[in-house]
Amino acid sequence: CEDRAKYITASLNKNYNPCESFYDHVCQNWIFFNPIPDDKSSTSVLGGIDDKLTEKLKFIFENGTHKTQNQNATDKVLASYKNCINTSIPEKTQFYAFYDVLKRIGGEYWPVWPPPKTREVLPTWDQLYTRIHIEFAVNLLLVIGVDKDPKNVSDKIISVSHQWAHSASGN
Numbered sequence: 001c002e003d004r005a006k007y008i009t010a011s012l013n014k015n016y017n018p019c020e021s022f023y024d025h026v027c028q029n030w031i032f033f034n035p036i037p038d039d040k041s042s043t044s045v046l047g048g049i050d051d052k053l054t055e056k057l058k059f060i061f062e063n064g065t066h067k068t069q070n071q072n073a074t075d076k077v078l079a080s081y082k083n084c085i086n087t088s089i090p091e092k093t094q095f096y097a098f099y100d101v102l103k104r105i106g107g108e109y110w111p112v113w114p115p116p117k118t119r120e121v122l123p124t125w126d127q128l129y130t131r132i133h134i135e136f137a138v139n140l141l142l143v144i145g146v147d148k149d150p151k152n153v154s155d156k157i158i159s160v161s162h163q164w165a166h167s168a169s170g171n
Contacts, residue, residue: 004045105131 011033016024036043066078083089083097106123123131132138142160149155 007045105135107131 011030013025013029016028018025034043034048040047061078061081064078066075066082068079071079105128107128129141145159146156147159149157
């Protein structure tokens, strides 16, 4: 907080009295010292923090080493990142890796694969959704969480909302 306060205070233009020209006092140096990058339509303090965090994470992902056995969450993130940027993996290998994921969640009988001899092996949509959620902690349709009750903030409630509402808002 102190660093942010110093940063904002340093951007104030003390040559202007805020009571006479608030805009010049507050905004003039801010605009000068915080130009909008060519690849963006706006900038902000939080946007700058987000950009720095993204740069640091990219550095960690690109320079980190990951284990292939007994992976923890960090190792899995690193492995996923390395696989995403690895363009030298043959298509057949990529397909079988994807197929293995489908088998883990029970979706290996999707129409891209020959249909099973018996329909009983096909999971229902809710079974498939549950497996995806448990295996990957991904909310495809609904976002379920625990929030403060707006009627009584000392209580908690279970909240359910549409996934696309969160995607559109950036949450």
